[in-house]
Amino acid sequence: MKSITVKQLWFYPILFGFLGTVIGLVLRYAFTGVFTDFPLKNVLHSHSHVMLLGFLFNALILFIWKYFTNGIDKTSYYYYLALQVSVVGMMISFIIQGYALFSISFSTLHLWLSYVFLIRLWKRLKGKKQFVQLVKIGIVFHFVSSIGPYCLGPLMVMNLNDSPWYQQAIFFYLHFQYFGSLFIWSLAVLLQHSTVFFKQKDLLIITLSLIGLYAHSLDYSFDHWSIQLIGVISAITFFIYVLTLWKSFKYTKPTYHILYYVLLCVSFCNIIGSLPSIAALVETNRFLLIAWLHFLFLGLFVPFIWIELKHKIHSGIWILYIVSFLLSELALVFPESVYSITNTSIMTILFITYFGVFLSVSVVHLTYLFKSK
Template sequence: MNSQKTWIICCIFNFLIASLMGLLLRFLYLFPLNSINYNFLLHAHSHVAMLGWVYLIIYVLIVHFFIPKEKRKKPIYNQLFWVSEFSVIGMMIAFPIQGYALFSIIFSTLHILVSYIFCWLVWKDCSKEKSSQKLLLTAVLFMFFSTFGVWCLGPALSIQGKHSAFYQIAIQFFLHFQFNGWFIIAVLALFLKQFKKPFDKKYFNRFLYLLIVSIFLTFAFPVSWYISNAFLKWINCIGVILQMTAFVSFYKMLKPQIYSFKENLNLTVKMAYGLALSSLFLKVTFQLLVLFPNLAEASHQIRNFIIGFIHLTTLGIITGFLFGILIQNKLLSNQSYWLRLGIIFFFLGYLMTEVLLFLQGGFLYFNKGIFSKYYESIFGTSIFIAAGLLLILMSVIKTKKQESIN
């Protein structure tokens, strides 16, 4: 239990560092500092958020929920966690200093190699019977598959250069299958694990297979940014429709258990799951909207839309589900006033920054320029995210100390 609490503290610490880096990125729009390379810091922010928070907290929860008690005690799980954390700390230091260069690449590569060992362990130790397990193993396969994009970066760089379609598509390959395949399916597997009764197999299988196919087909959308071909737009269109159909089946699968499930949840957990599911609905809706050519063009050309969509996925869907699961299972103590306040601060910061990002994106889309006090507003609202994470971290550390004394 103590090692698990320590793991969670490390994950939230990483998340706090990533949020402070994000806050500094927004500060640089107000007060540029020549000593800080914006792009290097941006790489650090994204890697620490993805690999230090999302990957590692999913790791912790997979070990907790899916690995049988006698197997999770094996030293390898603890060793893998700390090697992964070591690689995150390395990226945390190397990226702001040198960007993509020798040391940051070494630490990134180390993280990928360790994730392969984790994939193998989960596949070996996890039961393959229940719906949530099937979903988890699908997520793990997507994690492995997504890394093919990373291994293509070296050849793409040496053969065609950094600005080539090959290089950019390799990056999008990794990001698309990492977010839509590994991260989102993994948190959905963890969410389904919280339900006590089995699901209707017909709806589950329809959801799973349609979702898998839609993930492959919607990869056509980022590819279409670099290769002009009408066929790609039609492939994406089919993928988006299949994705919507998949989540209709997901809702029908959950519907018989929703009310009994909600009865046992406290207000904080309901808020976290509500935010996650609302964000998921918005994500599917936005992907439907970008089927319109003008919006499709704007979605990858207007930076505010890009950041808003990424944060919708990472902070809204993924982190919403993760916080809900952590609090529901008392891995984060809901009895703590500071934790509840931290969660409220975090979600307020998320909602306010999303409104500002999409509002500013709308202004740019309609050629209205930057609205008054935008940079000051988004910096100010981002403070809520960092402050919320600081309060959550302090609460977890305090709870761990009290448990140690008792």
């Protein structure tokens, strides 16, 4: 489709990334307690869906089209536009009504459209066999992850909203999105920039390890030694595999070398999360869960996307972003210590640190949008 440029396609994830950050800033400000009767849950759902589907999902499938196909075809482009309409519908309807008729309808529409879009993508994949297989596994994980949302309706009908199974249906979706399709697609693109000699056994190790890491989510609701054992084995196996990639990234560009170390840190954190004492803390401390999700999103995915955009970002913006991100993580993981040092409400601290993230994202995304015109 010659009339459509890559920059035009990037308009949507970049815009949604900015809008999602704006919603996140409002949300952080609301948590400081300045608003009364603020629909926190509704806005939270809007923020998470826009950032996950509008920004991250959109961006990564564009990378797959770029590196593993001959370009997006006309019909797929129209499906891509339909996906954007669904994201806009979710963004607005979640704020207005939360989980209800319109938000569920737009979410379901996005899911079904993504099936068709990814099947079309599957048929057009090309490149090194093992990398293509890795992308395909990511597509399979996207389909697998949707089992979680499909379970929510029946569980609600059976009045199991407060049961561990309802929570696990959500965790199942998040795991096979974050550590399934999205993580694997990022890894497939990242490995393209390395000197790795990718073998079939590597594909098997990655797949089984990431599936096994779902045990960490199960451990959130169910305390059993077998679940913990699977989580530990999967985390250690994946960490060892990532460690073996060190030489493959040793002589790459500094940005990809740094991304490798972030990936190594993520895999090591999985081992820490396997410890019973840490797992018990996560069960009772929602801040730790948010810190982990933000570490994946803001610490790994966002820098990866920015680097792959080949968009020149001033070093000052990078410093502001990294410092703000790290301070917000410290506040989430050690709220009492941060409060004792600053003598300031932890919610205020989180708003201030997130404001730095907001400024960074705003500068990067808005300059990209204006330069693309």
